[in-house]
Amino acid sequence: MISSAYAAAEGHAQSSGLPQFESSVFASQMFWTVVSFFVLMYLLNRYVIPAINDILDSRSKKIGEDIQQAEKSRVEAERVLANYRDQVERARQLTATTLDEARIEAAAIREQALAELNEELNKKKASAVEEIERTRIQAMEQVREAAVELAMLATEKLIAKTVTKPKAESMVKEALEHMEKNRIGMH
Amino acid sequence: MLLTATAISAEAAQAAAAAAPRMDPLHHFQVIKYVEIAPLGLDISVSNSVLWMWISVAAVFAFFRYAMREPALVPGRLQSIAEAGYLFIRGIVDENIGHGGKPYFPMIFSLFFFVLFCNWTGLIPASFTATSQLIVTATLALGIFFLSIFLGFYKHGVKFLGFFVPSGLPVLLLPLMVPIEIISFLARPVSLSVRLFANMTAGHTVLGVLFFFSATLPWVGSWLPFGFSVVFTAVEIFIGFIQAYIFTILTCVYINDSLHLHH
Amino acid sequence: MESLPASFIGMGLAAAGLAGSGIGLGFMFGKAIEAFARQPGAEAQLSKYVWIGAAFVEAIALYGLVLAFIIMGKG
Numbered sequence: 001m002i003s004s005a006y007a008a009a010e011g012h013a014q015s016s017g018l019p020q021f022e023s024s025v026f027a028s029q030m031f032w033t034v035v036s037f038f039v040l041m042y043l044l045n046r047y048v049i050p051a052i053n054d055i056l057d058s059r060s061k062k063i064g065e066d067i068q069q070a071e072k073s074r075v076e077a078e079r080v081l082a083n084y085r086d087q088v089e090r091a092r093q094l095t096a097t098t099l100d101e102a103r104i105e106a107a108a109i110r111e112q113a114l115a116e117l118n119e120e121l122n123k124k125k126a127s128a129v130e131e132i133e134r135t136r137i138q139a140m141e142q143v144r145e146a147a148v149e150l151a152m153l154a155t156e157k158l159i160a161k162t163v164t165k166p167k168a169e170s171m172v173k174e175a176l177e178h179m180e181k182n183r184i185g186m187h
Numbered sequence: 188m189l190l191t192a193t194a195i196s197a198e199a200a201q202a203a204a205a206a207a208p209r210m211d212p213l214h215h216f217q218v219i220k221y222v223e224i225a226p227l228g229l230d231i232s233v234s235n236s237v238l239w240m241w242i243s244v245a246a247v248f249a250f251f252r253y254a255m256r257e258p259a260l261v262p263g264r265l266q267s268i269a270e271a272g273y274l275f276i277r278g279i280v281d282e283n284i285g286h287g288g289k290p291y292f293p294m295i296f297s298l299f300f301f302v303l304f305c306n307w308t309g310l311i312p313a314s315f316t317a318t319s320q321l322i323v324t325a326t327l328a329l330g331i332f333f334l335s336i337f338l339g340f341y342k343h344g345v346k347f348l349g350f351f352v353p354s355g356l357p358v359l360l361l362p363l364m365v366p367i368e369i370i371s372f373l374a375r376p377v378s379l380s381v382r383l384f385a386n387m388t389a390g391h392t393v394l395g396v397l398f399f400f401s402a403t404l405p406w407v408g409s410w411l412p413f414g415f416s417v418v419f420t421a422v423e424i425f426i427g428f429i430q431a432y433i434f435t436i437l438t439c440v441y442i443n444d445s446l447h448l449h450h
Numbered sequence: 451m452e453s454l455p456a457s458f459i460g461m462g463l464a465a466a467g468l469a470g471s472g473i474g475l476g477f478m479f480g481k482a483i484e485a486f487a488r489q490p491g492a493e494a495q496l497s498k499y500v501w502i503g504a505a506f507v508e509a510i511a512l513y514g515l516v517l518a519f520i521i522m523g524k525g
Binding site for chain 1: 217220230232234237240241243248251252262292293294317320321326388
Binding site: 213378381382384385386388389426429430432433436 | 501502504505506508509512513515516519
């Protein structure tokens with residue numbers, strides 16, 4: 001009863017099963033399924049897949065290039081760093097040698113200056129000694145002459161007769177030697 | 188007296204039944220021919236199923252065309268989705284076919300997105316799910332079935348018949364096993380097509396029932412089926428994806444069986 | 451027996467096949483959760499197969515449903 005009411009109400013769908021099993025619409029759907037699928041496949045294969053392929057390929061190429069570039073940069077940076085280290089090392093060595101040289105030179109200069117100073121001092125000392133010696137001899141001479149004069153005058157006055165010069169000189173000499181002996185004894 | 192009362196009440200009940208909204212969750216699977224075309228006896232009428240098939244094809248193509256309109260090295264959102272879809276299918280092909288699977292990639296790519304978009308466009312209200320039609324899925328499945336047979340004989344010649352002889356079995360068991368293998372091979376297109384069609388049909392039937400209840404029940408009761416129909420629509424989106432995925436994977440497996448005879 | 455009530459009974463019996471699919475799904479997800487609990491790291495790999503398996507098991511139930519619909523058409 002109910003089903004007959006259903007069937008009456010349905011009208012257009014006489015067989016009340018799944019509409020999918022109605023064979024009257026099979027042929028057209030089969031045809032259009034095949035056509036739609038191949039049209040889609042053609043369109044995707046023609047326009048979409050190559051585009052995605054291209055972009056993926058170019059991206060992987062780009063990434064590969066970037067990696068290569070980075071590798072190159074790294075090598076370059078390492079080279080620069082090594083170069084720099086080398087330079088620093090060389091500069092350090094140069095500084096060290098310069099310092100050594102300077103030290104040696106300074107030592108030499110100091111040595112030389114010291115030697116010059118010594119020499120000068122020695123010279124000065126020698127000249128001073130000579131001067132002193134000369135002055136002393138001169139003084140001694142003057143003293144002797146004065147003593148001879150004095151002795152001659154004294155003797156003349158004392159013994160009122162003239163003493164000959166050679167005799168007086170020998171006497172003075174004697175006196176001087178005596179005096180000298182005394183001076184040495186004093187020292 | 189009693190008789191007339193029952194007669195009246197039966198009549199009233201019948202009238203009420205005729206006037207009340209009738210639950211018919213299978214109604215929306217009805218194929219309606221819009222334009223009848225039959226040149227040379229070949230029926231190529233355009234029906235709602237065919238129309239939504241076209242819409243799905245157009246949607247797939249439009250989506251990919253739009254997403255890849257200016258392919259950039261650094262992809263935008265849509266381009267990322269398109270590329271993810273491409274890589275997803277390529278992963279399936281590589282995983283299931285492996286060596287020698289590259290020529291079949293465009294076919295499998297199109298197949299996946301055709302099925303997926305047919306499943307998904309069917310969820311739009313007032314639309315039609317082409318993949319809920321047995322004949323549509325059967326056409327696809329039979330195409331794959333015959334392709335796999337053709338590939339098997341094309342690549343291996345008569346040796347492809349060895350596919351039905353399981354290796355490492357005692358000879359005594361062969362008369363039993365070979366028919367089983369042949370039957371399971373023949374069941375492939377059936378299970379492939381029925382799985383997809385039945386999933387779509389069942390899901391939409393459930394949705395139809397839920398919609399019917401949420402539309403006809405008084406408001407106190409209608410919110411429950413309504414809320415459940417919302418949840419189930421989300422489940423249907425997921426099922427649509429999973430079924431397309433399985434359809435694609437099994438296609439790959441069948442092609443692989445034909446390309447690489449077992450060891 | 452009249453064919454119409456018989457076909458209704460047949461539809462019900464065909465739909466009873468869904469029980470098997472339910473048991474299968476329960477087993478599968480139960481085992482899957484067990485596996486995830488033991489190996490949380492393998493979840494991403496395994497869940498793929500779980501969903502594929504779920505679709506297969508669910509399809510078995512739907513064969514019963516299709517049978518029911520076929521019977522409905524014959525009734």
